[in-house]
Amino acid sequence: MKLNKRNKKQIFEGFRYSTLTIWLLIVAFPLFWIIGTSFKPDAEWFAWPPVYWSDTPTLSNYANVWMGKEELAVTQYAQSMQKPWKALGNSTLVAMVSTSLSVFFGAILAYGVSRYQVLTEARMFQLLMLRMVPPIVIVAPLTLHYSTLGLLDTHLGLILIYFLTTLPYAVWMTKSFIDEIPMEIEQAAEILGASKWRTIWEVVLPLARSGLVATFLFILILTWSEYLLALLLSKTEVVTLPVELSKYEGSTEGRVYGRQAALAVGITVPLIFIGIFIRKHLARGFSFGMVRR
């Protein structure tokens, strides 16, 4: 009987680790492949049989994409390409500012909802519409509207629409953290004579700090990787990194996998670090009050 139970446990452990390892391979192989390709010389991009591990790794893809060094014969398209540093600057500016605005005003609104029922629960759910109706249905008239306002191809234009489309997540996420702050602390601050805003600024927001950081980074992931709106609301000036990367695909010079990979790795690595940093908080953001603890 005792042995039987132990065997069962061992079988389960074996099953667990083998299943997890299979999925681990499925997750890791594409990552391994794109990182590997970014270090491969161009003869190995399409080789058959595929080159799994390059014997002659090179940094030329990175030098080419990120420093504009062009020693291979693909100059024509390379010149038509914008320097990715500009795209990186645009992406950083747009994502940081829109995310900051979204989290800041989202947190204020969440505070209002949490303490003064500014929005009823029904309205809170309706707020989700801003996120859940696909942006493609509105982007054409939005382009026209933006061009009359002079917002087309500007940072502000992208920032405003990102602010609006990420706000529902910001409100829902920060609310779950603000709900947990005991009201007595605020009341104490008010009795001591602090104004409402001072209470929020000096008591509530600092107490919700870890939640705000998690929300910020989560929304940064969304704004950083957004593609459709960035593609259609920008022309030449405010090209962001995902749009910049997609330009390599349209090039007439054939596929340039190594270059794409070098750029893709550059785009993705910061997000992966951020994500690993906030992994413990991610679940809160998605749970919409459905996960109790």
Added chain:
Amino acid sequence: MMTAIDLSSGGSTSKREMTRAKAIKRFKWITISPVVIVFLVVLMPALILQLYFSFFGWTVYLGSWWDAEFVGLELFQEVLTDERLGWAIIRSLYFSFGSTIGCFVVGFGLALLMYKPFRGHGFYYTMFIIPMLTVPIVVAYTGEMLLYQKGPINGILSTIFGRDINVIWLADANLALTTVMLMEIWNWTPFSFIIMIAGLASLPKEPQEAAQILGAGKLRVFFEIQLPLLRPVIILALILRFLEAMAEYPKIWSLFQGGPGSSTETIPVLIYLTTWNYFEISKGAAMSYVIMLLMVVIVLAAIWVLRREKSNLDHLYK
């Protein structure tokens, strides 16, 4: 809670409380106004323009957009009888249902194996969330590098099965949409996984222990106790993933632009093509309106379900 009650009942009280009520009212307005202002300035005019274009026929070849001719419901009629839109809706639904179910089955399966602590938990968890952190357009290009006909995936499959395997992942009209679906599942399984593992970890232990003491087997505990308690979380994971999949655009567009043939022409792709490749702004607008209404109905239904689940939970945990 207290303040809200004070606010509603404080009518004929002292002057001081009057100013306090006023201040609270003003505060409430300030908290919501940034959202309202940006909505009114940015989105509202676009929504109105959309409505205008769906009733006034305009393409970029015809003069100024404000001189367009009123065509009534003609455009809606055209759009609603358009077989192409019908197919696009069917493809979008196929893609969304398929990827939602795929993400959920894999994500829930992994969560079941992982919600209790074990050696290596942190390592697996961290690795498993990485796909979600990968920019969708990068997922698309990585997929392309892996899946072209003489690429590594076919190479690995050939080695495993010991014969030459040549799946035409990217150029076969019957397979292309499923290929993107697989990429979507790879990309977003972490989302279902994270929600489900949080849900499983937060389940109360007492009912499970009680059932075990009464002699219920593991399977029975799972189906009759864990699963019903998890229902709100499961519904949430399915709904959110489904809605985000309906809007999926970067992967399908960057790899296929609707092709080969029209086999990956989902709703967002069709609207894009109509508006930006054929320049039929008004037709695109009418199409967008139809889709927007459809999505609003779907979202409202989803909200109704979510709210019902949430109020059940609120009762349960009171």
